[in-house]
Amino acid sequence: MHSVTFADINAARLRISNYIRTSDVITSSLLNKWLGHEVFFKTECLQRTGAFKLRGALNTLLRAKEQGMQIKRVVASSSGNHAQAVAYAASLFNIPTTIYSAQNISKIKAAATHSYGAELRLFPLREEADDAVAQAAKEPGALWIPPFNHPDVIAGQGTVTAEILEQTPEVNGIFMPCGGGGLASGSLLAARALSPNTKVIACEPLAGNDAAQSLRLGSIQRLVEPAKTLADGAATPAVGEYTYPLIQKLDGFYEVDETQIAYWTQWLQHLLKLHIEPTSAMSMHGVVNYLANCSSPQRVVVILSGGNIDTQKMQQIWQQDHLNNQPSLPSESLASVI
């Protein structure tokens, strides 16, 4: 099994640089004032296709081409940001693409995937879609791009944190969501190489905490039922054999309940004026809990992983009013600003 290295991330950066945006790092002076620390945000929600996932998909595709593979078809199974990323990446090279997905894929994500030119095959259950893509991958000339458990995908996702550490000096910590662990794994490798003192910390929905359970029990655990969470980008049933050993080396791991996810999604949309996925906003719970234990002002970066949200999720996020309780550190009582 090939271990991913920082050299792979550097190679990925060169490989994908012509096709992706170097997303901005932004901040909110109001939030910083409230928290008493500096929080920066890497805006991968403004990445092409609306999520960081494009990086791993492109790196995998371009590396296969470099190695001389004559790709006749790209295949993937996903009902989320990975589907759109694969469809868009393949469309850049006019390679036919088939995405295998469960029938409960949202119409809007299906439309986006389709609009990039991909064929969409729907199955009653996710497991059936996974079986179908494994079959399709056996066809001659088929390139299967998995969502996280692949060295080239992990190296591609690691480019986010490599960029962050060039864009932002002296970062004390980087926070990100953990679904299958591709982003967390790549970020860990990039940070250890570029800034060994920077803490790398991941967050997962409590309602789908397979990674946290895996870390506690010392082996990969799998969710028995689909996770019901606003953070659908981190509802993956299990991490993989490539990502798990890297996730074990993280400096922190937080499990986040649904109220906190909705609370921070409202606040980040409001403060940053960006259409931020709950999966991305979730990391703020980790940030405030981490900062509560810091005695000196910190500079941390949150990876805003994506900006694709269903109508139903928007309704759930905004059904309660969280904006009248301003963000504060859990252990502190900040003076009200009003």
Next chain:
Amino acid sequence: MHSVTFADINAARLRISNYIRTSDVITSSLLNKWLGHEVFFKTECLQRTGAFKLRGALNTLLRAKEQGMQIKRVVASSSGNHAQAVAYAASLFNIPTTIYSAQNISKIKAAATHSYGAELRLFPLREEADDAVAQAAKEPGALWIPPFNHPDVIAGQGTVTAEILEQTPEVNGIFMPCGGGGLASGSLLAARALSPNTKVIACEPLAGNDAAQSLRLGSIQRLVEPAKTLADGAATPAVGEYTYPLIQKLDGFYEVDETQIAYWTQWLQHLLKLHIEPTSAMSMHGVVNYLANCSSPQRVVVILSGGNIDTQKMQQIWQQDHLNNQPSLPSESLASVI
């Protein structure tokens, strides 16, 4: 009465350039594909304080300073983006600020205004707040910054369109919301000077269509009751004597119903991944109706005027699912992408 000229807009650009962002102009390849035209978006929702209003407030404040005024206090009446803009602008120069507002100001906008250091005085009715600010403006050293009906405010808002026409070549049309008409007036002056063939078109909520009525009747009409609309930034009861003569020269004016406002707010938030105010998204109704009458592909720019939205408004926007009916020109039947 001093008429605003393009020279005033140029002077405003120099004056405010150190304090504002030159906001990006962005586009959605998916939307362009669906519409068969190019639609660009000027992202003033990412301007400091979350709206273009900062430009007019800063221009007025800085010009007063240039003219030697010893400003002891800045005063304004507003319950929206103008309040935050004035509070922030004055805070840059450590000038005490009082904002006069109706008691129904949202807690979140009050908190933002307050966080910039302004004092907030609340009154049962908006008219009382307006009376109070007029009184306060009589104090020695008081600078009153009105929300739209002032030459320096109009010149400041005109800098948005001056930037657009430098950032985007060969623009056929520029679309914006019309509340009091400051943005539309300034945009008209900038466009006529820089690109005389560019159409300048404004949009107003049908539920608060005082400007459209004024244009039809040939004199300034005032709403009898407060407008109930999602587009709260354009709910102003009447245009002013500075803005009305300029609004009369616009190339088009659309009145937009609440369903269209919600529909386009959902679509723009989804496609552009930005937290866009209904007031800003409203312009898309004008765009598609305008484009339906064009026989050749057009390039138009929509000014995304702001990104400040109350929780209650977010609930209203997202209570129905509009994302399953993709944008299309009213007179055309586009093939479904799904």
